[in-house]
Amino acid sequence: MSGASERILRIRSAIAIAAMLAAWEIVGRFELIANGAFPAPTAILSGLWADSDLYWRHISASVRSASLGFVIGNVIAVLMAVLFVQFPATERLMSGINITLFAMPLIAVVPVLVLAFDGSTPQVVLAAVAVYYPTMSSMLLGLRNVDDRLVDAIRGFGGGSLAILRRVRLRAALPALTIGLRTAAPAAVLGSLLAEFGSGSRWGLGTFLLGSLGAGDPARLWGIGLVATGIAGVGYGVFALVAKVTTRQVASETLATSPVPASGSREEHPVTRFLYALASLIVALGAWQLLLAVIDLNPILTRSPVGVVRFLFTEDGSGEARARLVTALGETLPAVFWGLAAGLVAAFVFAVVLTLLPSVGRSVLPFALISQTMPLVAFTPLIALVFGRGAWTTIVVTISVTFFPSFVTIAQGLAMTPRRAVDVVQIYGGSKLTVLRLVSVPSAVPYLLAAARLAAPRALLGVMVAEWLATGRGLGNLLNESRGRLDFGMIWSVAAVSVVVAIALYRVFVAIDQMVMKRYLGG
Amino acid sequence: MGSTETVASGLSVASVSRTFSVKGSTVRALEEATLAAPLGSFTALIGPSGCGKSTLLRLLSGLDRPDSGELRIGDRSPDQVRLAGGIGIVFQDPALLPWRTVVGNISLPLQVKGDSVSEARDRIHSLIELVGLKGFEKAHPGQLSGGMRQRVAIARALVTEPSVLLLDEPFGALDEILRRTMNEELQRIWMERRPTAVLVTHSVEEAVFLADQVAVMAKQPGRVLDTIEIPFERPRRASLVRSPEFRAVADHLSEKLFGPT
Numbered sequence: 001m002s003g004a005s006e007r008i009l010r011i012r013s014a015i016a017i018a019a020m021l022a023a024w025e026i027v028g029r030f031e032l033i034a035n036g037a038f039p040a041p042t043a044i045l046s047g048l049w050a051d052s053d054l055y056w057r058h059i060s061a062s063v064r065s066a067s068l069g070f071v072i073g074n075v076i077a078v079l080m081a082v083l084f085v086q087f088p089a090t091e092r093l094m095s096g097i098n099i100t101l102f103a104m105p106l107i108a109v110v111p112v113l114v115l116a117f118d119g120s121t122p123q124v125v126l127a128a129v130a131v132y133y134p135t136m137s138s139m140l141l142g143l144r145n146v147d148d149r150l151v152d153a154i155r156g157f158g159g160g161s162l163a164i165l166r167r168v169r170l171r172a173a174l175p176a177l178t179i180g181l182r183t184a185a186p187a188a189v190l191g192s193l194l195a196e197f198g199s200g201s202r203w204g205l206g207t208f209l210l211g212s213l214g215a216g217d218p219a220r221l222w223g224i225g226l227v228a229t230g231i232a233g234v235g236y237g238v239f240a241l242v243a244k245v246t247t248r249q250v251a252s253e254t255l256a257t258s259p260v261p262a263s264g265s266r267e268e269h270p271v272t273r274f275l276y277a278l279a280s281l282i283v284a285l286g287a288w289q290l291l292l293a294v295i296d297l298n299p300i301l302t303r304s305p306v307g308v309v310r311f312l313f314t315e316d317g318s319g320e321a322r323a324r325l326v327t328a329l330g331e332t333l334p335a336v337f338w339g340l341a342a343g344l345v346a347a348f349v350f351a352v353v354l355t356l357l358p359s360v361g362r363s364v365l366p367f368a369l370i371s372q373t374m375p376l377v378a379f380t381p382l383i384a385l386v387f388g389r390g391a392w393t394t395i396v397v398t399i400s401v402t403f404f405p406s407f408v409t410i411a412q413g414l415a416m417t418p419r420r421a422v423d424v425v426q427i428y429g430g431s432k433l434t435v436l437r438l439v440s441v442p443s444a445v446p447y448l449l450a451a452a453r454l455a456a457p458r459a460l461l462g463v464m465v466a467e468w469l470a471t472g473r474g475l476g477n478l479l480n481e482s483r484g485r486l487d488f489g490m491i492w493s494v495a496a497v498s499v500v501v502a503i504a505l506y507r508v509f510v511a512i513d514q515m516v517m518k519r520y521l522g523g
Numbered sequence: 524m525g526s527t528e529t530v531a532s533g534l535s536v537a538s539v540s541r542t543f544s545v546k547g548s549t550v551r552a553l554e555e556a557t558l559a560a561p562l563g564s565f566t567a568l569i570g571p572s573g574c575g576k577s578t579l580l581r582l583l584s585g586l587d588r589p590d591s592g593e594l595r596i597g598d599r600s601p602d603q604v605r606l607a608g609g610i611g612i613v614f615q616d617p618a619l620l621p622w623r624t625v626v627g628n629i630s631l632p633l634q635v636k637g638d639s640v641s642e643a644r645d646r647i648h649s650l651i652e653l654v655g656l657k658g659f660e661k662a663h664p665g666q667l668s669g670g671m672r673q674r675v676a677i678a679r680a681l682v683t684e685p686s687v688l689l690l691d692e693p694f695g696a697l698d699e700i701l702r703r704t705m706n707e708e709l710q711r712i713w714m715e716r717r718p719t720a721v722l723v724t725h726s727v728e729e730a731v732f733l734a735d736q737v738a739v740m741a742k743q744p745g746r747v748l749d750t751i752e753i754p755f756e757r758p759r760r761a762s763l764v765r766s767p768e769f770r771a772v773a774d775h776l777s778e779k780l781f782g783p784t
Contacts, residue, residue, distance in 0.1 A: 420618030427584060428635040428683070429606040438634065442622050520622045522663025 012359075037385040039219040044226065047219040054208075055227060061203035063231060065120045066192040069127020070235075074184060076128070077135035078177070085143040085169065086161060092276045096284030100499055102133040103506045105461040106194050107468060107476065108498035111483040111491045114199045115302075116295050122199050123192040123206075130191030131184035135177070142176025143169045178243035185235025186373035193228060193375055197468065198483050205231075205378070213381055213469070221385070225378040232373040303492035311489035321490060324478060325497060332463055332474035335391065336505070339398025340452070340459040346399065347406035348448055355414050355440055356432055368411070371404045377465050384470035394466040394474075401462035406451035413447025414440055449516060453509040457502050464498065532597050533719055534560040534583065534687065539592030541578055551744035552578040555592070558738055558747055562597075562686075563717045567734035569724055569780065575745025576723045580689050583721060584612055596687055596719075604687065608636050611680030611718065615692040617672040619664040619679075625651065626660050629679045636683065643682070650678040653712055670701045677709070681716060688718040692725065706732055707761055714758060727780070731773050732759060739779045749779055 021041055026032070028040025039047075048055060084091035091098075106126055113122035143165075150168045159167065196206025205228050212220045285305045292302050303311060312322050354361035380397055387393040417440045425435050467476025475494055482490035536558040543550045553575040560566040568576040581587045582594055585601035596604045604610055611632075619628045629647050630640045640647075651657055654674040664672055673693055680688060693709070694702045706729055713720055724730050730737045731753055739748045753772060755763060763769050 418616070418618055420614045420616045421620060423586065423614070424612070424618055424631065424679070425635050426586060427605060427610060427612050428608055428632045430635040434635055438631065439620065442620065445622070521665045522624065522661075 037218050037382060039222060043219045044222045047217075048223045048227070051220070051223075055223070057203050058205050058208040058224075059227060059231070061120065061201075062123075062189070062192055062205040062228075065123035065195075065204065066127045066188040066231070066235075069124040069129075069192060070131055070184065070188040072124065073128030073131035073188070074135050074181065077132045077180075077184075078139055080132075081136050081139035081143055081173075082165065082170075084140055086165065091140075093279055093283050095276075096280035097287055098133065098136070099503055099506065100284060101129060102137075103457040103502035104129075104499045105457065105464050105502055106130055106191055107197065107461060107464050108479065108495045110195055110197050110199075111479060112495050113195060114483075115488070115491070116297060120201060120204070123195040123201070123204065126195035127188040127191035130187040134183040134187060135180040138176045138180025138183070139173055142173030142180075145176070146172045175243065175247040178239055178246050182236055182239035182243050185239055186232035186375065189228060189232040189235065190375040190377065193377055194465075198480070209378060209381065218382065218385060221381050225374075225382060228375045228378040229373065232375055236373040301488050303489055305496075307489075308493050308496050311493055315489070321493065324490075325493060328473075328475045328478040328494075329497070329501070332460075332467065332476070333501070335394045335398065335463045335467075335474065336456075336459045339395045339463060340402055340455060342395065343399040343402030343455060343459070344406050344448065344452055347403050347410055347451065348444070350403075351407055351410040351414055352436060352441060352444070354411065355417075355436065361411065368404050368408050372408065376401045376462060377469075380465055380469045384466075389470050389472065391471070393470050394463055397466040398459050398462040401458045402455040405458065406448075406455050409451040409454065410444055410447045413444045413450075417443050445520065446517060449509070449513040453506065453513060456505040456509050460498070460502050460505060533562040533564060534558070534566075534721070535593075535595045536579070536583070537593045537595075539579070539582060539589045539594060541575070541582065541587070541589050553582075553589070554744035554746050556740075556745070556747045558750065560719055560721065560736070562719055564735045565713060565720045565722070565733055567722045567724055567730035567737045568740060569727065569730045569737055569776070570740030570745075570748075571742050571780075572725075573745070574740040574742040576740055577691055578745065579740075580612075580691050580721060580723050583687070584610055584689055608632065608638075608683035609686045610689065611683065611685035611687070612689040613673070613676045613680045613691065613693045615695040617664070617676040619672055619675055621664050624661050624663055625656060625667075625675050628664070628675055629682050631679060632683050638683075646684075647678075647682060650681055653681075653715060654678045655708065669697055670705060673697065673705065674708070677712060681712070681718075684716075685718055688713070688716075688720045690720065690722040692723055694729070695725065702726075702729070703761060703764075709733065710758060727773050727776050728764060731769060731776060732764060737776060739776065751776060751779065 024038065025040045025042065027038050028043060032038075080094070084094070106129065109129075110122065110126065113125055116122075117125060146168050150172075151164055154164045154167055192204070193206035193209070196204045197210065199207070201207055205224055209221070209224050212224065289304055292304055295302075310318075312318055312325070315321075354364060376397065379400070380393075383396050383400070384393045387396050421439050421443075422435050425439055430438070463474065464476035464479070467474040468480045469476075471477065475498055479491065479494045479498075481487075482494065536556055539553055539556045540551070541553040543552055556575065556579060558566070558579075568579060570576055578587070582589055583596075583601055585603075585605035588602075594601050596609070601610070620631065623631070626647060629650060630643070633640050633643055648660070651660060654677055656671060656674055656678070659667065659671065664675070667675070677693070690709075694705045697705060710733060722730070722733060734753050737751045737753060739751065740746065741748050751772075755769070
């Protein structure tokens, strides 16, 4: 694209933003929507200014715990990635834990963390948990995705796997690591906010948000939401910049030629595979047991894996506990399904329509990227203010957490529509719509599937947050209630069941993906 | 054939110019290019990168328009011929849709045009046989080798029974050994259907082996320097490449391209 048209594009998006702000100001001034749920931008700003002392104390508390968790989580993530690449079997043994940390709805373990730790430790721990997976997976990909020829060269000089790690892998993984950190920074903010739910800590934006829920001051809710987004956005921006620099330095021709070795895809005896799966499950449950031993809490407060099973199946009142859990699941799962489906369909349609209007698409994509850094929790009360405390709020929250990441994934897929295939259709007089129907939409299907896989755990988190904060139904609410009633068995059970549900959801989408792709590409 | 047809019913390119502006500077991709190809003939365009051969092919396909000059296919414009399904094109990248089978990929042009695929079933199957892919009708591109994928692309280009076949370095991504086989195959396929063919290539041997005439192009600005007739009888055999006559023509062409040694 030439410089002139880029400038026009920039001017156009500036005008669009200005128009949006102006419209928002008018809507806010005259309380046009939902009785003032959209206060004017100037009202939000003046609220921020008036309470700036208060904001600062909450902000610094959140930033402190998020940063500490960010550092701890990332150090662990990098060390684990190195371990996995040096000893591939460890990755398979740890896969149960890794997938748990990827799919787990963070909010499910908040009450457990609050039971186990004092002060701001839950926030730090949850921030660390939130950053682990994005950094670890990115780093691992970077460590593995090195040029085979470089590896052979080091071997040729007599170097072992440690020399390869030191001379090639670590350096080559730098861009991937920074990209992982870029995703991890907003995740750390989200983790530290969520951990303040019911933590009783005085300072922090999550505490501030909960405390402002009943105040009926939309300007403050907006203020907190925007400030949280700002912090997450700054974290993202800093590492995006670092990522840009490192990517430029390493982007030489010899790199990124060899495909990622697919460690799981090689032919293997089903028994071996089953044993590995079993071992990874045992490792995950063992880690749970080990953590309990390390924390060394009063046994009344904790439940081991066996303890959860007893609570739900053999103890007195297990029938009643089970019934409550099943009822909650019956409320949560349909919401996850509908929210996820709506979010994915909307993202798909939006992405496809934007390929017909490429200039609009180019100006929307940056916003979509930024919106991914938004800590959704912070906006849930506002959504509840507009849509009420019923099912609509749950659906809207879920759509908003699934829509943008799915949109970005699908839009990137559509952007990679093979240029020549488009030419072929145009040769025979095919219109833009024909290109869309015959080429773009089908070629976006794999990206839709990938988006579904990634969005499913987010959808569960979105539903549970909405349930906790607004609707008073489902797993999220059960968790909140059990916390209030000091029903420790239920707290641990809901956490465990949510994790199992999240993993099952993810597995279902992986299976669908494999099935569809097999048909799609023949085989 | 060729001899009894007039040039007017083949392809004609008359003083065609096309410039592009890239980041503020102007690139003269083609300047006053002139070329004529009789109906049913085979023309090769050869020249260094940036000599405008792919631009010329794109203009002939009707996907792009010249700034000045005129292109005709028979008595119609490339655009008219294209919309009537009269043009088939093969790129270096076979550009197959990975989610469609061989039959599905070959049917694509018919679906775009709105023609019935079921009525064309026999034609599609005889094309699959023609390009040597019998037995692979239900295979997906991911299951085929590079040469086989390019065969599918050729069949797809022929499915509308075009009068013009455009080939943009169709075998550029294949290795030398496979490339020679594909050249022989292409000659056979082309001789069965006899569309007016234009091939863009970097290879002197490929041009001499396949073409009735070779247009030598130069860059900055892109233009047609000279057109050389290739006299060999058809069908040409693979052994022809080793004959002194072939080498003489190839050397003559190289001299035009690289200057006298």
